[in-house]
Amino acid sequence: MAASVSFRSREDYRKRFELEEARKAGLAPAEVDEDGNEINPHIPQYMSSAPWYLNADRPTLKHQRKWKSDPNYTKSWYDRGAKTFHADKYRNGACENCGAMTHDTKSCVERPRKLRAKWTGKNISPDEKIETIELDYDGKRDRWNGYDPASCKDVIQMYETRDEARNNYLKEQQLKNLEEKNGNQSKEVGVSDGSLGVDEAKIDESKQMEFAKVEKRVRTTGGGSTGTVRNLRIREDTAKYLLNLDVNSAHYDPKTRSMREDPLPDMDPNEKFYAGDNCNRVSGQAFEFEQLTIHAREAFEKMGHDVHMQAAPSQAELLYKNFNANKQKLRSQTKDKIMEKYGNAATDEVLPRELLLGQSEREVEYDRAGRIVKGQETISLPKTKYEEDVHISNHKSVWGSWWKDHKWGYKCCQQTFRNSYCTGAAGIFC
Incomplete structure (x- = not known):
């Protein structure tokens, strides 16, 4: 069924539900799409429903078929950083900063020069290779598109050269220190490069860190090996289920390793390391997603909009965005009416005397019997x-x-x- 935002009564929902059950039982003919093909009634609704942005008036399954049948439909590979022509002098119409003809000064990605190529005529950048490409869904999201794997060898060689130079320098420094301490005795001992006592952990500090150490676990409960795992847990941290050993404290679920409540509710919040998983559930984008889900459910139950958060998330998000925009517009109109009637204290206008009198920032707290618990009551009562x-x-x-x-x-x-x-x-x- 096509996604529709028109209002449907409870009777319409009941009739549609009965028709779907009859089609599944074989008592009613199957639904037919616009090409005359029957639609399997057992297909879930979130698969048979066309997206709202396709504006499908009739039931169809075209959105589930591969409609890009031409293998040459798209060109998803291009030469990244390829150059074509390298000029010797500045040309009219070229970029004033670098001198290339394929882009203008505003689109130049090089660092702005103190003296541009237009005035100096030197260091002219070559022209880029311009290609017309039409990327598909995977091509737009391929972060390695256009990358040359051969360039990785230069990077590896650079790091290997750097590590080798560092090791040689450290060995020379330690040999020099030994010679200064022992004098000529180091020659008699015959110290070799392998017996200099150089701490290899100091040479490569990454090997000293056990945080990124890759281990292979064997002799597990099920037998055999579990492959390679990373030791990501810091041993100094206390597990959340050991923060409070009271049996009546927060519940810990060992299957999901979750603890919703705060195990130490009476502790100072500034000294807490862990305050329960509910703190993360109501922070960040989790709270926004929850508000979006609640709005989609209420729009379906109370307002009659045929919107589903899992079946059509884009439609639900657009509907929630329009709702917030209308709500903010109505709130601003109400605010303008109140300010028009009573004035705005933030402006330089002189407020009426009756609005200035009788107002204070003094806070008084009373109990149920009307006695003052906190603060001091004003002496002069208003007339x-x-x-x-x-x-x-x-x-x-x-x-x-x-x-x-x-x-x-x-x-x-x-x-x-x-x-x-x-x-x-x-x-x-x-």
Whole structure:
């Protein structure tokens, strides 16, 4: 089936599932491609589904066939670094830096000269061999394409010459030191080149390192040899299952050699050498891949998109990329609306006074009972939108400061009428 992003209901999925089961059981005719050939119903969906970028409207298996039948379709080999013509003087239209005609000054890969070839006319570089090639899938990924194996002999000979010169120099230096210590006794002893006591490990330091030592293991459990293995483990490191010997600590799986949890959770993080495998599972690109998988699953279950992470990873990644772009666009629009309404504190504009007051960076922590656990509470409480300490009708107190017989009143005159005039102490004895 071709990959489609159109919405399908639950009933459509049920009918398609029943049709596939009927085709596998032989109760329904097999599906036919655009050439009239029947498609085996037992082929997995991730193989029969054409990639989304082919825009296949009908079921087909052409994407599984070898469509590059011409053996001369591509030329996957070229002469790397081949030169053609070497000029003696600068030519018009050539590279101003090196003097070659096959590229311009901007595309020159040589080091920029202090005096270019255009002005000096010396050291003109030869022209490169230009070839028109069409690399196939393997040719584009062949890192040794165009490499001449014969050039490796020169490299090996250079290193062998260097090692031989170094060995001779070290032997001469040690012979000189022996002669200085023993004088002419070294001649009587008859020291030879093989008995100079030269430490060969000092000559070639790579042989001294056992980290890259290749060993051959024999007498294994299954018998025989297991081939060549490298000793890559540093013996000073402690195995992860030996960091905490408590039986209730983190679980270690010997089959996969994994320990998900932290074996030492109470230890200082700065002194930890190993903090569990979960630290690596939520870091780097693992977290991004997990987010991509979750988005593909939710898009299939909630939004109805026919997308599968394993069957069409490119389609799932493109859909997730478009989703993030639309989400970021919507978030920026919301941010612009808020800044347009309340202003931006990062600009040089003067903010309103009501936005500047009542804000502080003081942190106060409370417990469940409302008691202060950390920090210090502010002394001055912010004013409400209602007027406070405003006394009307000559009253000395506010309404509701006195209570009697289920009625509210003024404390100064003990009257229960809201709009009454205060009579002071005389009202109490009336």
